[in-house]
Amino acid sequence: MASAAMNFVRSLSDAEPRPYWLDDPGRPKAQPALVGDEQCDLLVVGGGYSGLWTALLAKERDPDRDVVLVEGEEVGWAASGRNGGFCAASLTHGLGNGLSRWPDELKELERLGHANLDEIQDTLTRYAVDCDFERTGEIDIATEPHQVEELREAAADIERLGLGGHEFLDRDALRAEVDSPTFLAGLWNRDGVAMLHPAKLAWGLKRACLDLGVRIYEHTRAGRPVTSGGGATVRTPYGRVRARRVALGTNAFPSPVRRVRPYVVPVYDHALMTEPLTEEQLAAIGWKRRQGLSDYANHFHYFRITADRRILWGGYDIVYRFGGGVRAEYDYHPDTYRTLAEHFFRCFPQLEGVRFSHAWGGAIDTCSRFSAFFGTAHSGRVAYALGYTGLGVGATRFGANVMLDLLDGRQTERTRLEMVRTKPLPFPPEPLRWAGIGITQWSMTRADQRGGRRNLWLKAMDKAGLGFDS
Structure with missing residues (x-):
């Protein structure tokens, strides 16, 4: 037993303590910081997916709109460059969460979510964004007997709602797709999830924004908006920006709109990446169709294959620190990496001897309803979208459209949704x-x-x- 434990610990000995996706020689050079004063129609704060989609869609809606984006570090360095690369159609953090909260409009939310995913795919083609986009779907996996029945109930709900696109897999059918002795059944969402390289998505959106005329300033932290006249002023370390409207894509970091801070807490998620697998190792587990996978536990794992034949293995532990701080030292958590490595080899004993090349973590903006919420401040001149709870790769594009609708004062099918008009319960103060x-x-x-x-x-x-x- 001790020898087996040491084997999985040894698999971590060479793991680089940084996100695999960002460890890329093709990482683009940062744009210069803002020095002096700027004026614009729209200021976007945050260079993750939320901010990038907002800037891009703003220019697509009105090419003459003058847009500035500021990012405190570099585009894609935080959650947008650290996540698992699961780009889901769901806007509600899964069907079950949506059904429990907005049953009357779930079919509309699913329709809008699938349209959003289609539009993401079209955008990537239109702007030639190479981010290893593969619409392979995702399989939810039962690894305990009670989860098999839960998956059957979920499949029945999908059929009752007429949503389609899902297939229940019994043990043999599932293991024909991906072979693990721990797998008992699965529910395959065939078309509602794509796999991609998350950092390359951020970098590609950055390039598309620049090509459309968005002015991007990196290493430029933004202060609180101060409104006067018909706009808002945001100070930066070396200057300030005067804008007619401001969109905030701040994710897990403290929002410049203080009254929304109690609605979000940062929790830390962690992941491992293996070295590239050989053809023989891949053959031992199957996985020829490269679906994303996640097990159906409360403390769940998510895992997928990369374009260069590595396995990303993440999840399980969700770590919250007293006070809710977002700090670089929280990104690395060896105790979680030990646990993840042990669970990896339990799932795939065929891969004994495989080593991990990278181990990392990062903050997720969690809210109490597990899906994004939206709003405005400063008499409608500032908009925000927050609380994606780890499922924002695709949903942030929808949130960007909501923010633009709100800032433009438009009534749309999005802004009429109960999901958009309501907010989650706030978290209590410490302790x-x-x-x-x-x-x-x-x-x-x-x-x-x-x-x-x-x-x-x-x-x-x-x-x-x-x-x-x-």
């Missing part, structure tokens, strides 16, 4: 926040160990609308 998240994490672990049975705490959270189910 109640830290204690509540800790109790919830413990309860979710217990539920995974007890056949999915949720204790009184989780049931109370469900009833309150907090719904900690993933």
